[in-house]
Amino acid sequence: MSTFQPLLLLNVDILVDIFDHIILPDELATEEEIPRAVNEDGTIPGALTALASTQICSGLRQTLINTPLFWGKVINLDFLADKEELREEIFLRTRSVPLCVQGHEHLQVQDQKMKNKSLPITLQDNWYRIQTLDIEVTSDKMATLILELSNQLSPLLERFRVQSSGHIGASWGAAFKSSNNLAPSLSTYDCGLYTLDVTAPWLCQLRTFRFHAHVRARNMLSSEVFRALSQMVALEELFLDCNTLKKTLSSLPEGQRIALPKLNRFQTLGDSWDCLVLFELLEIPSTCSPGVTITNPDYxxxxxxxxxxxxxxxxxxPPATSCLPTHLQIDFSVYGFRLRAQNVPLDDPFPHFPTYDYPSTFISIRPETSSSLPDIADFMPMLALEKLAYGVKTLNLDLYGKFASRDNNHMDPFFQALENLVHLNITRTAFEYVVQLPFPLFPNLEKLTLEENTTFTNSPELISKFKELRTQFALRQVAIISTYEL
Structure with a gap:
C-alpha cells in the first residue's frame, strides 16, 4: 500500500474521531504516538505515515464503520469499494455511495485502476438501491457511465449531485439529459452537466435544486431551466448561476413570473443586471433568506x-426592529464587498469570499480582477447599514483599501448605531479605522477580538491609540483578545 499520498481523503474531524477510537497492538505503537498523526491546530501533516496507514487498516472494520462522522461524507473510497464486506456495510448504513473521484495528477491511474473494478461495479450493481449519489466526474468515460445510469429507474434515489472538474469534453453534453424515470423519490437535484426535461414527473417533488454549469456547457442551456422551475411547486432551496443563464434571461418574455411559494433559501451569482432580472422574475416568499454574489461588477x-x-x-x-439580525459580517476590500446578516452565530470570523453555499442573507460583490472594480465606496450610502445596526450583538468586520481610510466616512452612521454590540471581531486595518472614530465606541461591548498576528510595531500613532483604547476598555471591563502585546 502506497504511503506517499493519503490513504483516505477524510474530513479532519473524521480522522480525529478515528484516532480517538483506534486501539493499537503493542508492537505497532504506543498510545503517546497516536496524536502525532494530527497537528495541534487540527490540520493533517501531509501524507499518512506507513505506521498510521497500518493502524487505520488494522482497525478499519471496527473503527470507520462505528464513527458517526464517517457516514454520509464525500470521501475517496475508491480502494475500499473493492472490499465487498465494507462496501456492503456502507450501503446497509446509508444507502449511499460516498465516492469522490478527484486528483488531476492521478487521473489516468485512477481511470485505469477503476476501469474494471470499484466504481463502475459499485454503481452498476447497486444503482437500484442507492439513496444518495454525490460524485465528481473527471473524464468522458465517467460521464458516459453516469449518463447511462441516470437513464435507468432508481426507485430509492433521493439526492442526485454530479459535478464536473472541467476536464471533460463538451461533445456529449448536449444529449446529457435526465430521464423521466430517474427517481420517483428524488428531492435534491444538483447537476451542472444536465439540461432538464421539463416533463419529468419528479420536478414537482423537488425540494432542492442547484444549477451552475461549467463554462464549456453554457452554450447548451436554454429556457428549459425556467420552464422546469415553473413545475417545482415544492421547492425549498434554489441556487442559480446567472452567468450560465445569461442568454436565457435576455430572451424571456417581459412580465413572465415564476411563483415558488415554499422557497426559504435562494442564492444567485452573476452580473448585477442579471441578478436583478432574476429577482424580478421569481415570486419569492418574504420569509426566504436570499443571497446575491455579484461577480465582475461593471458600471x-x-x-x-x-x-x-x-x-x-x-x-x-427588514426595517422592523424585532426582526433585525443579531450577527453581522461585513468585508470591504479592494476586491469588493460582502454583507452577511443572520440570527444565528457566524461560523468563521474572517473567511474568504463566499462561493455558492452560505446559509444566510448576504450581498457580495466580488470582481474577477481588481482592475474591473468601479468605485464601490460610492455605493456605501445606498446600503444604509445603520438600519441593520441596532440589533447587532456580534460583528465581524474587515476593511481594506479606500474603505479603511478616514477620508471615506460613510461607515460612521453605522458605527454610531451599534448600541447593543457585545462582541467585535476585527482585522488590523478595520481596527485602524475604528480607533479614529470621533465618538465613544460601543457602550455595551464586552469583548474585542483582534485578528491573529495583528501588530502595530511600525505605527507609533496606532500604538498610542491602542494603549488609550485598552485603558478605556479596562475601566469598562471589556476584554481585549489579541496576540499583540505592548
Missing amino acids: NLRQCLPSLISHFSRFAI
Whole structure:
C-alpha cells in the first residue's frame, strides 16, 4: 500500500474521531504516538505515515464503520469499494455511495485502476438501491457511465449531485439529459452537466435544486431551466448561476413570473443586471433568506444596487426592529464587498469570499480582477447599514483599501448605531479605522477580538491609540483578545 499520498481523503474531524477510537497492538505503537498523526491546530501533516496507514487498516472494520462522522461524507473510497464486506456495510448504513473521484495528477491511474473494478461495479450493481449519489466526474468515460445510469429507474434515489472538474469534453453534453424515470423519490437535484426535461414527473417533488454549469456547457442551456422551475411547486432551496443563464434571461418574455411559494433559501451569482432580472422574475416568499454574489461588477452596478437592496428589504433584513439580525459580517476590500446578516452565530470570523453555499442573507460583490472594480465606496450610502445596526450583538468586520481610510466616512452612521454590540471581531486595518472614530465606541461591548498576528510595531500613532483604547476598555471591563502585546 502506497504511503506517499493519503490513504483516505477524510474530513479532519473524521480522522480525529478515528484516532480517538483506534486501539493499537503493542508492537505497532504506543498510545503517546497516536496524536502525532494530527497537528495541534487540527490540520493533517501531509501524507499518512506507513505506521498510521497500518493502524487505520488494522482497525478499519471496527473503527470507520462505528464513527458517526464517517457516514454520509464525500470521501475517496475508491480502494475500499473493492472490499465487498465494507462496501456492503456502507450501503446497509446509508444507502449511499460516498465516492469522490478527484486528483488531476492521478487521473489516468485512477481511470485505469477503476476501469474494471470499484466504481463502475459499485454503481452498476447497486444503482437500484442507492439513496444518495454525490460524485465528481473527471473524464468522458465517467460521464458516459453516469449518463447511462441516470437513464435507468432508481426507485430509492433521493439526492442526485454530479459535478464536473472541467476536464471533460463538451461533445456529449448536449444529449446529457435526465430521464423521466430517474427517481420517483428524488428531492435534491444538483447537476451542472444536465439540461432538464421539463416533463419529468419528479420536478414537482423537488425540494432542492442547484444549477451552475461549467463554462464549456453554457452554450447548451436554454429556457428549459425556467420552464422546469415553473413545475417545482415544492421547492425549498434554489441556487442559480446567472452567468450560465445569461442568454436565457435576455430572451424571456417581459412580465413572465415564476411563483415558488415554499422557497426559504435562494442564492444567485452573476452580473448585477442579471441578478436583478432574476429577482424580478421569481415570486419569492418574504420569509426566504436570499443571497446575491455579484461577480465582475461593471458600471451597471450603480443602477442595479439600489433595486437589489430594495428587494432585500423584503426578506431577512427588514426595517422592523424585532426582526433585525443579531450577527453581522461585513468585508470591504479592494476586491469588493460582502454583507452577511443572520440570527444565528457566524461560523468563521474572517473567511474568504463566499462561493455558492452560505446559509444566510448576504450581498457580495466580488470582481474577477481588481482592475474591473468601479468605485464601490460610492455605493456605501445606498446600503444604509445603520438600519441593520441596532440589533447587532456580534460583528465581524474587515476593511481594506479606500474603505479603511478616514477620508471615506460613510461607515460612521453605522458605527454610531451599534448600541447593543457585545462582541467585535476585527482585522488590523478595520481596527485602524475604528480607533479614529470621533465618538465613544460601543457602550455595551464586552469583548474585542483582534485578528491573529495583528501588530502595530511600525505605527507609533496606532500604538498610542491602542494603549488609550485598552485603558478605556479596562475601566469598562471589556476584554481585549489579541496576540499583540505592548
